[in-house]
Amino acid sequence: MKRRISLLTALLLMTGCGIQPWVKPYERQHLAEPIMRFDRDPIAGAYTKHVYQSRESARGAEGGAGVGCGCN
Amino acid sequence: MAVTELRSGHCLLAAVAALMHVAVSTQAATLPEERADAMYHRYDGGGVTVDGPSLLVRKNFKETLSVSGNYYVDNISSASIDVIASGASKYTEERTEYSLAGDYLYGKSLFSAGVTYSDESDYQAATYSLGVSQDFFGDLTTLSFGYSLGQDEVSQNGNNEFEEDIDRHSFRIGLNQVITPKLVLAANYELITDEGYLNNPYRSYRFLSDPLDPSAGYQFSREVYPQTRTSDAASLQFRYRLPWQAAVGGQYRFFTDDWGIDAHTTQVSYTHVLYQHWTVDVLYRWYSQGQADFYQDLFLFPSQDEKDYRARDKEMSEFSNQTLSLYVSYERPLSWRYAYKAGITLQYDRISFDYDNFTDLTVAETLPGDEPLYAFDADVYKLLFTLWY
Numbered sequence: 001m002k003r004r005i006s007l008l009t010a011l012l013l014m015t016g017c018g019i020q021p022w023v024k025p026y027e028r029q030h031l032a033e034p035i036m037r038f039d040r041d042p043i044a045g046a047y048t049k050h051v052y053q054s055r056e057s058a059r060g061a062e063g064g065a066g067v068g069c070g071c072n
Numbered sequence: 073m074a075v076t077e078l079r080s081g082h083c084l085l086a087a088v089a090a091l092m093h094v095a096v097s098t099q100a101a102t103l104p105e106e107r108a109d110a111m112y113h114r115y116d117g118g119g120v121t122v123d124g125p126s127l128l129v130r131k132n133f134k135e136t137l138s139v140s141g142n143y144y145v146d147n148i149s150s151a152s153i154d155v156i157a158s159g160a161s162k163y164t165e166e167r168t169e170y171s172l173a174g175d176y177l178y179g180k181s182l183f184s185a186g187v188t189y190s191d192e193s194d195y196q197a198a199t200y201s202l203g204v205s206q207d208f209f210g211d212l213t214t215l216s217f218g219y220s221l222g223q224d225e226v227s228q229n230g231n232n233e234f235e236e237d238i239d240r241h242s243f244r245i246g247l248n249q250v251i252t253p254k255l256v257l258a259a260n261y262e263l264i265t266d267e268g269y270l271n272n273p274y275r276s277y278r279f280l281s282d283p284l285d286p287s288a289g290y291q292f293s294r295e296v297y298p299q300t301r302t303s304d305a306a307s308l309q310f311r312y313r314l315p316w317q318a319a320v321g322g323q324y325r326f327f328t329d330d331w332g333i334d335a336h337t338t339q340v341s342y343t344h345v346l347y348q349h350w351t352v353d354v355l356y357r358w359y360s361q362g363q364a365d366f367y368q369d370l371f372l373f374p375s376q377d378e379k380d381y382r383a384r385d386k387e388m389s390e391f392s393n394q395t396l397s398l399y400v401s402y403e404r405p406l407s408w409r410y411a412y413k414a415g416i417t418l419q420y421d422r423i424s425f426d427y428d429n430f431t432d433l434t435v436a437e438t439l440p441g442d443e444p445l446y447a448f449d450a451d452v453y454k455l456l457f458t459l460w461y
Contacts, residue, residue: 020210021209021210021211021212022212023210023212023250023252023253027253028250028253030253030254030313031250031253031254031256031313033313033319034351035313035317035318035319035343035345035351036256036311036313036319037311038258038309038311038321040401041109041417041456041458042104042109042128043109043111043126043128043142043144043456044109044111044417044419044454044456047111047113047126047454048419048421048452048454051115051421051423051452052359055387055393055425056335056359056361056387056393057327057329057331057333057335057361057364057387057388058303058305058325058327058333058335058337058359058361059262059264059303059305059327060242060244060262060263060264060303060304060305060327061244061260061261061262061305061306061307061325061327062260062307062325063258063260063307063309063323
């Protein structure tokens with residue numbers, strides 16, 4: 001059983017190392033557009049979060065500004 | 073009691089906001105864009121008006137270092153239901169916040185650090201934040217970690233003997249993932265712990281003068297809160313590029329804490345580009361929370377000791393709110409040596425609050441407990457000027 005788990009782990013690691021980007025750089029023009037950002041205007045977004053945090057008990061994990069699209 | 077009910081609560085929440093605001097830049101292993109923003113903001117609802125400026129300047133150096141500074145002011149004028157119901161008079165106050173943050177890009181790693189200081193007559197808050205993010209798998213995946221420390225000092229206007237502290241720790245982990253050329257997902261988790269004086273030194277709960285006879289009326293007494301609070305929040309969000317110049321987005325967040333509060337937040341948005349230079353956003357947001365274990369609109373008895381918690385803060389009650397938002401932006405290229413693009417944005421949010429077990433005590437001539445439930449609407453405006461350089 002241990003051997004099977006070791007083999008499976010090794011297989012996963014090998015295939016994991018071989019993962020190729022499935023979205024090619026030339027396919028990322030839409031991801032680079034401002035309308036695809038979660039938060040286009042940082043201070044307006046921060047203020048909006050502040051408005052809610054001041055009047056609600058929930059806090060945290062609001063989501064961030066960036067998108068890891070590798071557009072640059 | 074010439075002043076405030078909301079005052080310290082406002083500051084405490086502002087400190088929490090600052091703690092999380094510093095964390096925002098830890099999401100992707102690219103430097104943020106260079107831009108300067110000047111914003112006027114205004115909140116008007118429930119007898120409270122808050123307005124003021126916010127200025128942000130960001131400058132990058134040698135494509136590896138980015139530095140930003142933010143100056144923010146809240147001018148508060150409050151005659152909220154808490155103030156009126158307690159018999160206090162309308163008050164005005166100013167809160168000023170300064171932030172300085174830096175990001176250092178090294179390969180596919182982005183290291184971030186920031187400090188925020190918030191100052192008000194009866195509340196000072198300092199927040200220190202660190203973060204790191206790393207791109208993987210051909211830059212399709214960004215993993216980020218962050219930690220913030222908040223140190224607050226709580227005082228009370230008119231009472232020089234009163235001085236308390238709060239320590240706050242925040243731990244964050246985030247994952248941004250490109251799924252297809254038109255779809256991105258982000259998942260975030262955040263743990264926040266507070267320790268110290270967590271209630272509002274101005275706010276009171278109410279209890280029946282005679283638990284067997286409501287017609288005898290009620291009395292007020294200072295709220296009694298736990299000294300610690302730990303909360304967990306997890307969210308999932310996406311954005312999808314439509315076949316035309318538009319995108320849709322969605323977000324869901326679940327929140328829970330050891331005070332017994334569970335909350336759900338859902339938001340959907342549609343963004344449309346018009347005539348190349350104009351962008352219009354329409355958003356709808358729905359929020360719902362349950363009450364804290366120690367919240368009641370009307371207690372039968374007063375607190376017996378410091379472990380017999382009592383709260384009548386409407387933010388601790390069971391309630392929901394809905395927001396409808398309309399944002400309009402206009403951007404134009406510039407042929408100016410100091411900037412290549414300029415933009416102006418107007419954002420409007422209409423928020424409707426409905427409380428399920430917080431009553432309106434300003435209604436006279438009713439038996440305690442028979443008052444109508446409280447509800448109010450708020451208007452939020454943001455006018456933003458931006459230069460990109």
